[in-house]
Amino acid sequence: MFFSEATLRWLEVILKERFGYNFVLSQKVGELTLLLPGRQGSISFDNLQEVFHQSRSDFSCEQWRASVEGFKGPIEDTLFAPSSTELSAPLIELCDQGAIIHYDILGLAYWMLSRLEEIGRTDLDEHQRFPAVSSHAYKHNYLERPIIDEWMIILGQVIQQVWPQTELRRHEFSVKVSHDVDTPSQYAFKPWPTIGRMMAGYLLKRREFKAFFTAPHVKLATGAQLHPADPYNTFDWLMDVSEANNIQSAFYFLCGRTSPVRDSDYELEYPAIRNLIRRIHDRGHEIGLHPSYGTFQKPELIKQEADRLKRVCAELGIVQTEWGGRMHYLRWEQPTTLRAWENCGMSYDSTLGYADSPGFRCGTCYEYPAFDPVAQTHLRLRIRPLVVMECSVISCMYLGLRNSDEALKKVTDLKKKCRKVNGLFTLLWHNSYFDNKELFGVYKKALQC
Known part of the structure; x- marks a missing residue:
């Protein structure tokens, strides 16, 4: 052959x-x-x-x-x-x-x-x-x-x-952390009937009295800024942790709604979201694209959503040297989705990890130029493989390592392997995935070690 x-x-x-x-x-x-x-x-x-x-x-x-x-x-x-x-x-x-x-x-x-x-x-x-x-x-x-x-x-x-005289290129281990902004607020953008059902659950099923009162308060008090009491408003804390470790975070925003169930309940144009994007940029972190659930086989929709993100960022005076992101739910059809990212002028994609198990879907932890094996074409787009998504490790749908020590060990073991080959360790952690205090510690330690 x-x-x-x-x-x-x-x-x-x-x-x-x-x-x-x-x-x-x-x-x-x-x-x-x-x-x-x-x-x-x-x-x-x-x-x-x-x-x-x-x-x-x-x-x-x-x-x-x-x-x-x-x-x-x-x-x-x-x-x-x-x-x-x-x-x-x-x-x-x-x-x-x-x-x-x-x-x-x-x-x-x-x-x-x-x-x-x-x-x-x-x-x-x-x-x-x-x-x-x-x-x-x-x-x-x-x-x-x-x-x-x-x-x-x-x-x-x-x-x-x-060739004994060759001095091969030396690579240095590095870390990139990203956050898919599926749900920037637990309460602010949900309709009142949904808030009511949540409150009933807090009171009658779980006896969570603090959450019972927090839900309507955050809903009413959210205006041009996300409310500090909102459990999903972890953005400043995430940036603090990244900055303490000399890491630039990337925040990937949903820019469309192709599924009433799988996509989020916010719009890029909401004042609180625009101000969040502006604050992330002002602190030196990256804004990126998170195409909605139904786009992975529809290149024209990915382009529409990419254009929408760039338009909102331009209105906010945000200029970036590169634009990247990740598909929602890690939905990917090769090479359809690959071509879509290329055709809408994105610099890189970081979708290629598996939802059901962490590891090296592409066999590498290095970023590399994309290739379409059907058209036999070398693309401008770069692939930034995803090594760990937090819910792949923690969620009961996947590995189910609910114990914080076991979860941290899995993440750090994969990070050590990236280090041994002087590669890039990529970690996805959603801003909304901190449903217990121990996970804050897991996240911090995962970046520190």
């Missing part, structure tokens, strides 16, 4: 970003060769995998011990190697001409980063999402490993043996 010319050029960009050199890829039947212009030698991949050019998850996964062949695994000695055939031994051979790698590292990178695995799938969940449980990574227990980053580090070790 052959890579298209567009795929080869895209993979060259991936390699340039990772290693800092303008490598050249050439191919012939059954073999892909990595060359470094101006240098002698080459690295050949001679066991190309047909499955890495297919949308499927029903093939095997091997494991390879790096130390047996004199290499160092960045996270563990054993690396996962999705493959339809048994691995050769040795897997990596050095020779006078350079090196031969008997594993399709670049094919794996193409398959994982382009999300080819997901195209045309029908094993979807109730929200029409491709779920973690359907993925090859989940089925073979490597979802919580950034396997592309691990194999790239092994490839870097081979590069330095073939």
Whole structure:
């Protein structure tokens, strides 16, 4: 099988970003060769995998011990190697001409980063999402490993043996935290009949007297600003925590209403929301897009909502060098939604994590340029993979780690793996997801350690 010319050029960009050199890829039947212009030698991949050019998850996964062949695994000695055939031994051979790698590292990178695995799938969940449980990574227990980053580090070790004078690009671990603003206020924008039902529940079912009185008070007292007593008004606290850790938060706002049940009850034009957006920007944090529930298969609606966000920000005098965001409910259809983000001029998307399990949906914790595997086109859009969404860890619908120590351990374990490969740890935590005081502590510790 052959890579298209567009795929080869895209993979060259991936390699340039990772290693800092303008490598050249050439191919012939059954073999892909990595060359470094101006240098002698080459690295050949001679066991190309047909499955890495297919949308499927029903093939095997091997494991390879790096130390047996004199290499160092960045996270563990054993690396996962999705493959339809048994691995050769040795897997990596050095020779006078350079090196031969008997594993399709670049094919794996193409398959994982382009999300080819997901195209045309029908094993979807109730929200029409491709779920973690359907993925090859989940089925073979490597979802919580950034396997592309691990194999790239092994490839870097081979590069330095073939071309000893190379000084590969050094990457530094970093953290990006974002907040989907699904519900900026628990009470302010709900109609009075809904407030009445909430109050009845507080009084008659749960005996929560403080909440019983807070609900109507916040509803009545919210004007041009969100009320400080509103339980979901955690925005200043979130920014305080980010600033204490030298982190810029990104707040992604819903800009449409395509589902009366799944979307929120606020409009961007409300004075309290406009003032919130202005305050976030004034404190040096980012404003982003959170397309509404019914848009993921409708590029024209995503563009309408992106234009609406940019218009409101322009009216507020907000200028940003880049615009990004995330799909509501992490709804994504590859490559339909990818193309929609590209076509409405967004800089990056951070949807690609699974709702039902945290981890590395794309096999990486590095940001990278997007690629449409159907049109075989390298896009301007960048993919910023999502590693952890808080409700994936805590909610009883998913992992259900309600114990704060267990939840924190899961989050920090994934963060440590990002650190070991000098990547980017991305955390999504909704402003409204603090239903007990312990979660404030979990959030702060997750950013600190």
